[in-house]
Structures are given as structure tokens and as C-alpha cells.
Amino acid sequence: MSLSAHQLSVGYHGQAIVKDMDLTLPDGRFIALLGPNGCGKSTLLKCFARILPAMSGEARWQGQNLHAYPSKQLSKELALLPQTQPIPEGIKVQDLVAYGRSPYTGFWGKLSQQDHQIVEQMMQQTGTYELKDKLVSELSGGQRQRVWLAMVLAQDTPYLLLDEPTTYMDINHQVELMHQLQRLNKQGKTIITVLHDINQAARYCDHLVVMKEGELKHQGSPDEVLTSAMLKEVFSLNAQIHRDPVAGTPMCVVED
């Protein structure tokens, strides 16, 4: 199983934002897509989630054209947590999490014993079990994010795509989420996330993909990718690389 791009161009209104990209994402890793605003990292993710079609070239899943792959099968293999989530009216937490089981249920959406178990397990894992009878619309932002994560986890896919999941979160919730994702990755899930914070990516992820102006610039482990030269080249930034005193991972400190 793997996700790859072959001469892939993606964009909006005929304007390519990702340009002729060749990229293979390694299996079983915790991958961050990085780059300045407008570099195409979210656009690429949206193409992998089949929200955007390929303008030319191909996105591939297990060697097959992703956009021709059977939707129902794909929804059991690839899940997406979008950047912003609507607030559905009159839906309880446990209902929303159960919607994640849709690819597995019959046409009326009735849950099997196993579905119920998975839904409960994912609520436990994300600390939302106590909220199960509350309406999603009554929750705080941080709680809602965890409920959505539970829903996406209930989809039970080996691959998980996340679009800037930490952007609107308080720092404590950001750390909590990154730990959660790290745990999921250790359990065998491949995680691909768009991130803004380079230091956050270097600390928690084990594979970084750096893009600029729609092109792939670097990819590899944090130690290989996070260098002064890369920051200069991609972000036009003068920065030093130091060791994170707690985790030992590389981190950048900006020069004046």
C-alpha cells in the first residue's frame, strides 16, 4: 500500500498549484507536508483525498489511479480529517462517531455489534466517551475536534490524512493531538498531515515533505530535511538549527 504522485498537476479553475509532481510517500510513517502558504501542500492533500481531481498526471493508490479506484473500497483504506468542520444540528456525539462506520454498514446504516464496539473504543481512545449523549453543537472547539478525530478513526483505515489539524487549537490541545497521532502511528497507521509549525513537525513526525511553489523540494527524516540551507531556500529565512533539549529532535531558531 502506498500513496504516490506521478507527473501530477492539481489546481483550481485551470490554474495548476501543484505542478508535475513526482512523489512517493513511505508506508507506516508519520509524515508532515510543509511549505510556505500557497506552496500546494493542502491542494496535494485534497487531491489524495479525492476532493480535487488531477489536472494532468495521476495520483496513485497501491499502484492504481486513485480517482478511478472504487469509492467504497477506498473509504475503508483512506480517511480524511478536513481543516474546518461544519457543526451539524441535532446530532449526538455517538451518532457522529458512528457515521465513520458508514463504509461498512448496509443501506439503512444499521450498526452491527462490531460497529458498536469500534465506535465505543474510538470514543474511549479520544477521551470523548463521557460526551457520547451530548449534542455536537453544544461542545467546545477542542472537544469537537476530538469527536471528529474519533469519527475518522472509526472509519478504521490504514491511512489517515489531516489538513492543518492544529491550526485553530490551543497549545495544550495541539500537543495532545500530536501525541495521539504518534500513538496511532505506533499502532501501525500511516499518518499524513499538513502542518504550519516546522518545529512541531520535526518533533513529532518522522518523515518531512517540503514543497515550494507547487514543487517538491526535499523529503526525508527531520535530521536530513531541517537544515539552515533548506530554510533559506524554501522560506527565505535565516535560521540556526539546534537540538530540542527534551526530545533531541532538530529545531529551528530564527536569526534577527
Add this chain to the structure above:
Amino acid sequence: MNASRFFPLGLALLLILSIANLVFGAVSLSLEQVWQGLSVGSEQHFTVYEYRLPRIFLAILVGAGLALSGALVQGVIRNPLASPDVLGVSHGAGLAAVFYMTYFAGASTDWLPEVALAGGLVAALILWWLCGAQSSAIKLAITGVALAAFWASCIDFLMLTKPLEINNALLWLTGSLWGRGWTQLQALLPWFLLVPVALGLSKYLNLLDLGDDSATSLGVSPQVLRLVSLAIAVALTAACVSICGPIGFLGLVAPHLTRKLVGGRHQALLPATMLTGACLLLAADLAARTIDPPIELPAGILTAIIGAPYFLWLLLRMK
């Protein structure tokens, strides 16, 4: 309240309202007279069997149909303030009907339902043509509201320039069950084959509540689902409006009220909202016939009297 309590209570209310509609009216009957009236040859046969009974069935069908359409539109546009009215379907049907009544004043009114139905469907097609298949929910709603206002102004223009023929048109435009019987019921019934199709979409409509991106990731095509749901809502609305005229606010109030009672899961919401719509229209028609007998008010005025303040209350509560 959960769904397991809503349905028995709703069905009991529907039964009580139906019986009340048989008993009360310009002439009040006893239950015994109603019972006798159901069989041929009795003194009350015409009142009960030819007049009140088909009207009850019509109120149930039209109420359920408009409410279901409203729930479908609200589900697809993801806005609790949406209703089939915002798509301009009711007004399109109204314009076609008024045009027919004013320019073909001598023509038979038997064709009115077909004309109104065609008008509603054409209005929906124009909306579709303007927005295109890829359009977002919000663009659809705003274009629909603009079109509805345009159709409404055309209706006003016709009625002001043809003042002699407006009486019939006015009566029809307020939405009424007056004078409708078994014939209209027969014409309406086939459209309700769409109801099981709509119920079959429940699971997928739930996913649309999560947003287009999540729905896609869960294996649903939002564009296709929107097209199918709206087509069903448009057809049902046009069919109902063609028989009874536009019955205001029912498609907005019934689904909204029901969502508060049984929640937003469409497996419960869609059938429950049909029950609510049927009860509301039965109650409105009962009131319309009994407030000032023998004069009948159009049921559409009563639903508007209840519906408009509800709508305002909703708007004021929204942050």
C-alpha cells in the same frame, strides 16, 4: 423526546385530528353519523365520504410531501432556514398557474395542476441551469431566493394588470384544500412513489451533514446526492403545490420542529417530519373550516400565521 416515543404519539395525534376533521365543519356531526356516512345511501354520505374524507387524505399527503421536501432541502443545503420555497419552486408553480388563469380565463381549471406542476419544474430547471452541477449549497440557496423573488414579482405584475381575473388566482395562491376531492388525490398519489427513494437516501444525507470533504472521504459523491435529493424535493413540492396551491412555511417549520424533537439522523428525521407535516396541515385545515363557519379560510393563511412568527423567532435566536 426520542424517536421511539415520537412515532406512537405522532400517529395518535394524526388519528385524533383525522377524526376531528370528519366530525367538525360547517355542520358538526356525531361520531355515529360519521360512521353511517361512510356507507352509501346514508344522509351524511356526501358530506363525510365525498367531501371530508378525501380532504383528510389530501391534507395528510400534501403535509407529508411538503415537509419531506423541506427536510431534504435543509439536509442538502445544510441550513435549517432553507425550504423548498427558497428554490423558487412554489413561486414558479404559482406564476404558471396565475398566468394560465389570467390569460386563458375561459379555459378549464381541470388543467391547473398540470400547468402548476410544469411551472414548478421549469423554475427548478432554470435554477439548475443558472447554477450548474458543481455549484455549492450556498450559491444554490441565494440564486433560488433571488429567482423566487423574481417569480413573485411576475405574479404581482400579472395580477395588477389583469384585475378582473385575479379572484380565482388569489384563492389558489393562498393555498387551500377547499373543493379538492378523490380526483385530486388520485393525481397526487403516484408522486409519493418518490418517498421510499428519499428514505433510502437517509444514510448518505447524514454524511452530507459532515461537509462535502468528509462525505467524499466516506465514499459519497456530494454532487450526485444533492442532485437526486433536490430533484425529489422539487418533484414532490411541485406536485403538492399544483393541487393545493403554495401552503406557506410548512416545508420550513415541520422539518425544523421535528429536528428539535427527534434529532438530525435522517433515518428518524425523514419519516418523523412527514408525520409532523401531516398533523400540521390537518390541524390548519380543521381550524380553517371551523373558525367562522360556513366561511372557509384557506389553510395556507393559517400555516403562514403560525409559520411566519416561528420563522422570525428562529432568525432572532440564531447567532
